[in-house]
Amino acid sequence: TVEMMLGLESYIPMYMTGQISPYYLKSVRSSGFLHLLKTSGAAALFGTAVAGHHAKGEYRLTKNREEVSFYNEMSRDLLKKALPLMDIYRESSSSSFRAFLNTDAEKPGKRRNILSSLPLYTADREFLEKFLSSRNAEKVEAENILTAAAEQRARVEKILESGEISDEICELSEAAFMQNPMTLSAFDSFTEKELVYTYEEYTEHLARTREFAKTHPNYSVVSSDGFAFRNLRISINEGNWAMVSKEKSPAIHFVIRHPRLRTAIENFIPPIVEK
Known part of the structure; x- marks a missing residue:
């Protein structure tokens, strides 16, 4: 599956042209x-x-x-x-992408996410506003991220009413963080600017993620001490679709329903430790 992810990433520049569509x-x-x-x-x-x-x-x-x-x-x-072979969502099709996510949130299913950062929806608006303000984020960019976070929270709350979500995250020591600082996850807002946490902000957001898990019985967090991928997020609705998202340069989402590809992604197991 790692080789497949790398292969997919190599095709991203061609898919971004809009002149190539896989079938x-x-x-x-x-x-x-x-x-x-x-x-x-x-x-x-x-x-x-x-x-x-x-x-x-x-x-x-x-x-x-x-x-x-x-x-x-x-x-x-x-x-x-x-x-x-897959549905491809770029910034130009962001409305269609949100419509897909909103429709899917209404459907039953077991979800699993392999993340390269902390989940945006476990950070409340107060934390995000302070985070973005300290980086002098442009108004439009900040609103896009705040809107994406609010929409994610609403979808997750809806899914958790009857379904399960498991997020696999990377939990870093301060030394490891200083070597490879983590950035705020802004996949769904199609924001390509790197917004890097301080270690204090990272640990605060991590604590909020743990608290979110405590208050939502159908939500779980699984952690490792290393990155499965640095610039990719994998989202899975088991038996239905798998999505590979690339955050930067450019931001793009691939929703895969092909049975063999989907199953290969579903069976991908990074080194993890449940906490």
Whole structure:
């Protein structure tokens, strides 16, 4: 799963262009033969090979107008049979992203989050206002973060009425924190500016997270002394979807429903110690 996360991260710049969308075929019978089809407006590449023997395959590149038209039509027909590999949310689709999260909060399910920072919703407005003010955050940026925190809290409270949430966090000693300071989690606000905690702010927010767990029986916190990922958050609604979020440069969210990919992410177990 770590390799899959790194592979996904390497594709992020291409996905950010909006010119590439991943799809998959739901039911593909295994075969001894593999086929390749790549098309553009000016050329098409078609090939076939025996599985495991790609180097001995036959590949044909054509710029013939009629043949390119034929292969383009073939690729469109193939795409009609495919399903989106993932839903991709960028800053430009933030409204759709919030709508997805709000709708999902109404549904039953067991949630699990693997976090690179502390959960934003366990910090109250007073803490966040003080935190943002001390960093001279711009008004719009601060309001975006405060709004995202309030929306997260509302969704979490709704989910916890009938479901469970487990957050896996990194609990750092002061020495470890000074080596790798933690930043405020602002994934959902699409804020790309790094807002770094002081160690005192970090421990205060950690204490608030522990208190949140005490007052919400269906919420639990699991901690480790190291980061599973530095710039990624994994959110899981077991059996339904898995979301991989990248916070900075650029902020982007991938919601994955493909059964094999989703299951691989669900089964990812970082080194953790429950406290």
